[in-house]
Structures are given as C-alpha cells and as structure tokens.
Amino acid sequence: MLGPVILAASRSDAMRRLVSAAPMTKPVVERFIAGETVDEVVPIVKHLTDGGLEVSLDVVGEDITTPERSTAARDAYLELIERLDGLGLGERAEMSVKLSLFGQALPGGHELALANVRPVVEAAARIGTTVTLDAEDHTTLDSMFAIHEELRKDFPETGCVIQAYLFRTEDDARRLAADGSRVRIVKGAYKEPASVAYQDKAAIDKAYVRILKILMEGQGYPMIGSHDPRLIAITQELARRAGRKLHEYEFQMLYGIRGEEQVRLAAEGHRVRVYTAYGTDWYGYFMRRLAEKPANLLFFARSLITK
Ligand code: FAD
Numbered sequence: 001m002l003g004p005v006i007l008a009a010s011r012s013d014a015m016r017r018l019v020s021a022a023p024m025t026k027p028v029v030e031r032f033i034a035g036e037t038v039d040e041v042v043p044i045v046k047h048l049t050d051g052g053l054e055v056s057l058d059v060v061g062e063d064i065t066t067p068e069r070s071t072a073a074r075d076a077y078l079e080l081i082e083r084l085d086g087l088g089l090g091e092r093a094e095m096s097v098k099l100s101l102f103g104q105a106l107p108g109g110h111e112l113a114l115a116n117v118r119p120v121v122e123a124a125a126r127i128g129t130t131v132t133l134d135a136e137d138h139t140t141l142d143s144m145f146a147i148h149e150e151l152r153k154d155f156p157e158t159g160c161v162i163q164a165y166l167f168r169t170e171d172d173a174r175r176l177a178a179d180g181s182r183v184r185i186v187k188g189a190y191k192e193p194a195s196v197a198y199q200d201k202a203a204i205d206k207a208y209v210r211i212l213k214i215l216m217e218g219q220g221y222p223m224i225g226s227h228d229p230r231l232i233a234i235t236q237e238l239a240r241r242a243g244r245k246l247h248e249y250e251f252q253m254l255y256g257i258r259g260e261e262q263v264r265l266a267a268e269g270h271r272v273r274v275y276t277a278y279g280t281d282w283y284g285y286f287m288r289r290l291a292e293k294p295a296n297l298l299f300f301a302r303s304l305i306t307k
Helices: 002-009 013-021 023-032 038-050 067-087 109-126 138-154 169-179 201-217 229-241 259-267 283-292 294-306
Strands: 054-059 093-097 131-133 159-163 182-186 221-225 250-254 272-278
Touching: 002 283, 002 294, 013 283, 023 283, 038 054, 038 067, 038 272, 054 067, 067 093, 067 109, 093 109, 109 131, 109 138, 131 138, 138 159, 138 169, 159 169, 159 221, 169 182, 169 201, 182 201, 201 221, 201 229, 221 229, 229 259, 250 259, 259 272, 283 294
Parallel strands: 054 093, 054 272, 093 131, 131 159, 159 182, 182 221, 221 250, 250 272
Antiparallel strands: none
16 A cells, blocks of 8 residues: 555655655665765675676666756766776676656657767677666656667667566567567556556566566567566576576566575576666655565654654
8 A cells, every 4th residue: 555655755856855855764775775976886886796696787866857967867877887897897787777867758858868878878888788778657668669779779788678567568578579689577666557557466477477478488688677586486487498598588686675585596507687776866766665665664764763
C-alpha cells in the first residue's frame, strides 16, 4: 500500500526540498548512493571491481527543467569517463543514463537528449566500454527506443532497459532480441496506470519470466536486473536450456542491495554488475528504493525520530 504513495512523493517538489534538506537523511541515503562526487565514487568502483564485480555508473538526476542542466549532466558523465579511463577497467565499468536528465522532457527534448547522449556514448567507446539507456515512465519510452536505435547504428553495444510490468514489453523484447541488442530486463520502478501496466506482483513476475525466455532464446545479450532469488534461479535454468554459457548473459543488482548475493554469484563464475548511483540529485532515485521495500521506509522513519 505504501509503495504508490512514496512513488507519488518521488515527483513532489515540496517533498524533495523537505527530504533533501534534512541532515538525518544522509546515513540512509548513503546505503544506496555511492557518494556525491567522482572523487567519492572512484574508490567504490575500485573496491567493487577488485572484488570481482562489474559496475554500471549512474550520475543521479532526472526531470531537469533547463537545457543548461542537461549539458551539465552530459559534462558530468564526460568527467566520469575521463576518470574511468585512468582505471583501465574497459567494459567492466559501463554507464547508465536517464534521458530525462539529458533534457528529453524539454521542448525539442528528443533531439536535445540525443545530442547530449551521443558524446557520452562516443567517449565510452573510446575507453572500451558502453552505455545503457535506463527506462523511465511509459510516456518516455518511444523516444528512448528511437534514440537507442539511432545510437546502435554507430555503437551497436549500446544497451537499453525494458520493464516487465508494461503490457508493451513482450513485443519490445522480441524486437530487441532479434536485433541482437544488449537488454536489461527489470520489473519496473515507476507508478504506472492500469491501462498500460500490470499492477499485481504475481502478474509482473510471470511477465518477467516470459520476457526472460524471449531474451535468452534471442540473439542479444540479456542483463538480468533483479534481486529476486526466484528470478535469479529461473534465469540460470533458462540460460542452461537456451545453451548460453556463463558469460553470455549477466546479473545486475543495485548498489546497497543484496551485496552478499552479488559476491556469491560472481564467485560461481557469473558476470555480476552493480548499478552504482552517485551525485547530489539523488531524491527521485532514493524514493524509488524506499517504495520498493517498505522496511526501508521504517528504517528511514526511525532515523528521523531517533536523531
Ligand atoms: P522485488 O520483488 O522488488 O525484490 C526482491 C527482493 O530484493 C526483496 O524481497 C528484497 O530482499 C530485495 N530488494 C528489492 N528492492 C529492494 C530495496 N529497494 N531495498 C532493499 N531490498 C530490496 N527500474 C526501472 O523502471 N527502470 C530502470 O532503468 C531500472 N534499472 C535498474 C537497474 C538495475 C541493475 C536493477 C537491479 C534495477 C533497476 N530498476 C529499474 C528497478 C527495478 O525495476 C525494480 O524496481 C527493483 O529492481 C526491485 O525489483 P526486484 O526485481 O529486485 O524484485
């Protein structure tokens, strides 16, 4: 019941100001956000990759309201890539990008987001890695998939995300699997209406498995974004049946969630990528993490009361 309320709050400016300004939020935020600056995130990247994991780095932020902020976001990614170059990790450190941070919702936003993301994809390719386009709410997806297709003409490794809760996703999965794309499949983290998305957890999980099957049997590279133990076991079984070797798909989990499971899967020989978000504009990302697990909210509420 609490999830939808928190998701609604994740888009409220008044709540953003209240939560972001509260000093006691910090310790809770730090569980999910790997620092505010490149200097803070680089040691974490080193720690994770030294431990046998891979990373996808996300400069947090979304729904920006001026073109200047979109170019600032692009520059933040370019600075990050320059720093990653020094670590020599290649594709072990990729980037995740939200197109709304690159101006997608502004007037002329489709072209603006494409213009901003292209140099990031080019810079990533120069250091031997790539970029995955995150999936945001359903109204943004046609534009995201069109940008993905455009980028893949020059950079076929560019990935994108699909969300199991949307009715459209099985068709998207078929198209992307036939095209040989890198695709991250997730359950979906936004508040979506019943006209476009399953609302029931069991229905979402069933759709996830159907999509997983399409991806595993297709030509592309499936990236399984989930912490759900059942889906992780089903992935392993479907990969085996599709004749995929361990490095022909990967697991992805979020920084701060099920860290021991990440290490366990990597020790079994799986590729495990940790989605590592950092930056100052963490509010929307943080609220979605609270919405996914009510216990996080209790932990957060307790930290407010006991300070
Ligand atoms: P759930 O059934 O929600 O969780 C399974 C178990 O995982 C829970 O029982 C709990 O133990 C643990 N868990 C899950 N979430 C949390 C949490 N927040 N805190 C603590 N424990 C938790 N969504 C999008 O809409 N677009 C994206 O681009 C996107 N990118 C993602 C990238 C990655 C790498 C991952 C892992 C997720 C991404 N998501 C994205 C979020 C996703 O849609 C889900 O909201 C999220 O992963 C929770 O679903 P789950 O599959 O882990 O299953």
